[in-house]
Amino acid sequence: MFISNAYAASGTTTDLASFLPLIVIFVLFFFMIIRPQMKQAKEHRNMVAALxxxxxxxxxxxxxxxxxxxxxxxxxxxxxxxxxxxxxxxxxxxxxxxxxxxxx
Known part of the structure; x- marks a missing residue:
């Protein structure tokens, strides 16, 4: 009578929350390292083409x-x-x- 069934909690919010820091780190990595390097490579290509x-x-x-x-x-x-x-x-x-x- 006092015992009821216990159901597992939905894990969708926990899964999304665990990937959020990884996504934020990737976005920061892109804007701080990859994008400036791509810009510098483009400037070098333009300089070489204009020689x-x-x-x-x-x-x-x-x-x-x-x-x-x-x-x-x-x-x-x-x-x-x-x-x-x-x-x-x-x-x-x-x-x-x-x-x-x-x-x-």
Whole structure:
């Protein structure tokens, strides 16, 4: 008479609540790490695509020079008088303002 059946509580709210911190961490990870890295990669692609003859650049190896020729995937860089090297476009780290090489 005093004993009644005990039914298990519904677990849907508990399951959702347990995944909520994981979802929040993923969203924070995306906005703090992945998105800025994607933006930086896009800026680098645009900079490499805009390279033209006469631009002053720094390679990923730290070599500073002036662009003398641009092809689809390679760039010829003059690093000294009558000394040129050919590097892949993605090896260009940054473009320098005009006149930087003369001031060094």
């Amino acid at each position: 033209q003859k006469g631009d002053e650049v720094v390679t990923s190896g730290g070599i500073v020079g002036k662009v003398t020729k641009v092809t689809d995937s390679f760039v010829t860089v003059e690093i000294a008088a009558e000394t040129e090297i050919i590097v892949q476009k993605h090896a260009i780290q940054s473009a320098l303002p005009k006149g930087t090489i003369k001031s060094i």
